[in-house]
Amino acid sequence: MxxxxxxxxxxxxxxxxxxxxxxxxxxxxxxxxxxxxxxxxxxxxxxxxxxxxxxxxxxxxxxxxxxxxxxxxxxxxxxxxxxxxxVLPPNPKFYSKKTSSGKLMSRIGVMQGTYLGIYPTDICEFWKTDPPSNCRFCSVGLNLGSTEDIDKTDADLLETTLAAMQEEKITFVHFNAGYLGGKELEILEHYIELIKKNTPLMVGLQAAPSADYSIYERLKKKGVDHLSFCIELFDEERLKEVCPGKSRTIGRKQYLDTIEACSKIFMRGRVSGEIIAGLEPAEKTIEAIDYFAKMGVVSTVCIFRPLIGTQYENLPSPKPEDMIPIFQHLYRTTLYNRIPLGMAPNIKVSIVMLAEEGRGLIEKKGFRLRLCEMRNSFIKFFISLYFKIRIRYGKIRLGL
Ligand code: SF4
Structure with a gap:
């Protein structure tokens, strides 16, 4: 293996x-x-x-x-x-440090692979409805307040990010928000400015889609490097069952329309559609991969994990033999559609299997795939060099 x-x-x-x-x-x-x-x-x-x-x-x-x-x-x-x-990466030293307001840095941001993930906003509103309409697999409402601080100040965020940058050599900060009544992008915009003005890091953003596409133009100008949209299930009926709040309040169509609009505003490969494999038939996941790839959007495919405490904790986890063809298809389709893969330096994601990691699942590569790989490696060399120089220069300016 x-x-x-x-x-x-x-x-x-x-x-x-x-x-x-x-x-x-x-x-x-x-x-x-x-x-x-x-x-x-x-x-x-x-x-x-x-x-x-x-x-x-x-x-x-x-x-x-x-x-x-x-x-x-x-x-x-x-x-x-x-x-x-x-190799087990050791406990980051900054996890046990405190910010100037006295909060533990591990309660502000979490290392996920090689990047820092921050959930800077209030709890997702789907957890607050009566009865709750949260996505059935989600554990966000179980985390905030118990293992993550809800109130995170600018100084908390910045100090934690700089500590992660210095100790863990992060190149990327990922902001994630649940549904906040449509205000999530405005709230996250502030944090993006904070990180972009004070660090040379790349910034990614995951939030509910907005019908006002001008905000994405603004976010691009402010330096957002990557956008992702968690549609979760491609099948409309399954989306209703698994994510009742998301399906009712936002809807599949809004997700697809916004993803398409953003794929035109941002470059190929800078927008992701996130889907969960294992909660709908594999053919539907593959249909989503093809749908997104045609518009230059890469699919981030998460393998369903029945987390303790969630409504789906007793469901079986997916079978590896059902997942492997999905990731083989993801790798091939993404390259065939000329979507750049693995461009940003030092971003290894631990919680999902990245599209580029599907390379190791392909036993026989045809001429077309080899050609696509060569093209991707050529582009990757220049783009990742650009990011490396940008981050190195920024770190020198900060004295890190
Ligand atoms: S939108 Fe769904 S997955 Fe995202 S935080 Fe809310 S309940 Fe969880």
Whole structure:
């Protein structure tokens, strides 16, 4: 099993901990993170694939995989067979530091792979309706206040970001907001300005779509590097069942229209449509990948994780053999549609399998795919050089 195959297997099956494992001493703490996706151990597989592996969810107790420590190194075993070494990134030192207002930095932002994720706003309104109309897989309402601070000041955000930049060499900050009655983009705009004015970092944004496309023109001018829209399910009826608030208040059409409008405002590959694989038939996920690719939008495909405490905690996690064809298709389709992949330096996402990571799942590559890969590598060389120089220069100016 190579790293790409192993990443999918581990995301689907989770891992058991051998008695030799010492997470407190050797790993990042397991934090529930925003977006309702991740709650596991952060690791790096050979080839630099970041992964967040489920541990405490009930399905992980039946996993054939186990994490074992031998002579100060960590390995993934399947039954008795050693499959791969895995590096556990240590606990970031800044997690235990406090901001000038006295808040723990780990409650302001969380490392997800190699970037900093921040949920800077109030709780998503779908959690506050009576009865709640939140997405059934989501854990955001269980996180804020318990493991994340709701009140985050500008200074909290900036100090935490600078600490992550200095210690963890982050290049990217990702802001995420739930639904805030249509005000989420205005609120996030402020934080984007804060980070863009004070750091050289790339900034990504994930929020509900707006019908006022002029705001996306403004965000582009302010330096937003990446936009993502979580439509979650491509099938309209499934969207109604799984995400009642989102489906009723925003609707599938608004998602698709805004994604299309933003794909014209931003360049190819700078907009993502996020979908969850495992909560609708695989053909629907593949249909979404094709739909987005035609407009230059890359699909971010999250493997469904039945998180503890959510309404879907007792659903089975998806089977790896159902997920692999989806990611093979994602890799091929994205390149065939000339969507740039992996351009920004040092962005490894642990909670999802990236489109470019699907490369390791393709056994036989035809001429067309090889040509597309060469074209992507050529563009990537120049774009990532540009970002590296920009960030390096910015860090020198800040004295970091
Ligand atoms: S929109 Fe859905 S997934 Fe996003 S925070 Fe709200 S309930 Fe969670």
């Amino acid at each position: 190579n790293s790409a195959q192993l990443k999918i297997h581990l995301l689907c099956r989770g891992i058991q901990l051998d008695s030799s494992v010492d997470l407190d001493a050797d790993a990042r703490p397991i934090l529930r993170t925003r977006g309702g996706l991740a709650s596991g151990i952060e690791g790096i597989l050979p080839g630099g694939l970041s992964i967040n592996i489920p541990v405490y969810e009930s399905f992980a107790a039946d996993s054939p995989f186990s994490l074992v420590k031998k002579e100060e190194k960590y390995y993934v075993f399947r039954d008795e067979e050693e499959l791969s070494e895995i």
